[in-house]
Amino acid sequence: MRKKKSSVSALHEVEGVKQPLSTNDSSISKIKQKRREQPSESEFVTKILAGDISYLSRAITLVESTNPKHQQKSNAIIEQCLPHANKSVRIGITGVPGVGKSTFIEVFGKFYTSKGNKVAVLAIDPSSSVNKGSILGDKTRMEELVKDQNAYIRPSPSGNSLGGVAQKTRETIILCEAAGFDTIFIETVGVGQSETAVHSMVDFFLLLKLAGAGDELQGIKRGIIEMADAIVINKADENNIKQAELAKAEFARALHLYPPKESKWQPKVTTCSAFYNIGIDKIYELVQEYTSLTKVNGYFEKRRSEQNNYWLLETINQQLKTEFYTNKNVKKALKKYITDIENSKTTPFKAAQELLKLSKK
């Protein structure tokens, strides 16, 4: 019994996924065997490069694990996969709930696979630690895409910090690319900070919208519109067509108010109906146009390089802050200093210097 428990928790460690406890004795040896059989790094790499989805999934599980040993292993796998990555087009897809994102991704993904592409669908959603993996639910809705041999759908990694989730997603992209996926969709929910994170890891940013009543611009996060390379007004069908066209015109006007992008790409607005499969080809064409333009003018490569720098600096900065604010002395003194500032006993600048000194004691 003791033995069993330990081996089960060993498996837990290996895969980082909760497994049901088995009470059957013979299962112990199986588990042990399984453990011995855990593929080596080079086995992982060979299989991933051969496009083996089961190994890809297991490697992503290692990436998502919080166990340091797994992280070490996944780092090694990623490092060996890196030279084979970077060859896809990464598309960020965002939109508020209700906009028809899963239907859109299903139809858009199917269009890509029908053109001979291999599509991986990932999600970034820091809140998913609460309702574990919004895409998991989506997966049941993306019936067609799930069955497609050339598509791979992976739920959002759970995590408390956006930075952590973003890191896992970035590393997952590398693994998927090494496994031969040439098109990566990264879905995000369109209501929080995660759009900025997604924007900093994709080549093309697509905003899904609905035609609403009245002022289309009201209440939209300006930053998200500014990031968009395309705004797609979904559900442009049946009685909705006229309104969708009006919304399209309004967004087009709004986009023209923004300064030109460094990519030289003029963001486009288009309509579609994912449900009736109308207008999907136009969106595919847009992405093609964009990648052609930016690959020729050098922006595509430049942006990827900038994104790498961004993540390097961002990771360092986050880590420095985490170390500082979890420092015992700082934790103890911080409140007192904030109170002192509020009571005009010290300035923020002097308090900062003193806290920095404390953090080094």
Next chain:
Amino acid sequence: MRKKKSSVSALHEVEGVKQPLSTNDSSISKIKQKRREQPSESEFVTKILAGDISYLSRAITLVESTNPKHQQKSNAIIEQCLPHANKSVRIGITGVPGVGKSTFIEVFGKFYTSKGNKVAVLAIDPSSSVNKGSILGDKTRMEELVKDQNAYIRPSPSGNSLGGVAQKTRETIILCEAAGFDTIFIETVGVGQSETAVHSMVDFFLLLKLAGAGDELQGIKRGIIEMADAIVINKADENNIKQAELAKAEFARALHLYPPKESKWQPKVTTCSAFYNIGIDKIYELVQEYTSLTKVNGYFEKRRSEQNNYWLLETINQQLKTEFYTNKNVKKALKKYITDIENSKTTPFKAAQELLKLSKK
């Protein structure tokens, strides 16, 4: 003559301003004497609280000095002034060159002093280290305000980093308030990052504009409009009146597209002619309205407290980054890691972890 020289070079240390070196022997003892004569901290504080402009200026010079001894002294002075500060209304004034900022500040400042207020005009402009103090030039243009007993104009502190300049400006505000100035103008040039810094140290943010030809919104930094509590269209005179009114309407429409502010203040657009002294009273009224509203609803205090927290965290964060990137080991290794990332030999995340380890060696 000698006496004068020696005291001047002593002043060099005290005031942090370059002065010709004296080679005369007897001057040394004089310097020493003068040094002994340098006012004590409590002398500084007493004089500043009594509204002595000459002591105020010398204290600000200490704030701006890079000499650690001066910083220690200015810190002590600021600390004793703090309980007497915080009682002014701080107004940020921004606008691109050519908008008539100096004329506006001169006339607006005179309006304040005519109402019995005491006005200090400061500037924040990190680029002024190149053309030392844009306001210095302005000062000659603000002929009336310079002569005004109830006005104090202080050129922009020089400095390489925006953070450093911002800190000096914030500390200067405290000294001016302790000296009895109840209205602080903080001028910025309206083309760079400095607006965000100014916005984080003022109560009211005023954007000066001109009526242009065509689309008023084109090319304006959206962030700046979003920060504005009032947009003032200057030079609304002679043949310009109609265009200014059109611009006013257009800005008013644009402002309505933004989500309501936490202050519950609906940003206003108005026109004026600083040159002909038309419409200045309306702007004064706007500021009064704003402060009444936000002092009653609690936002005024809340915002100042948030600004203090912002500067505390910002200073800590900047300092952590500075320490990291000036670390010898990091400096040596950083380029190699960036190259490795570019050549797909490592990921930004792994590189970050390794650099963080190096920084602790």
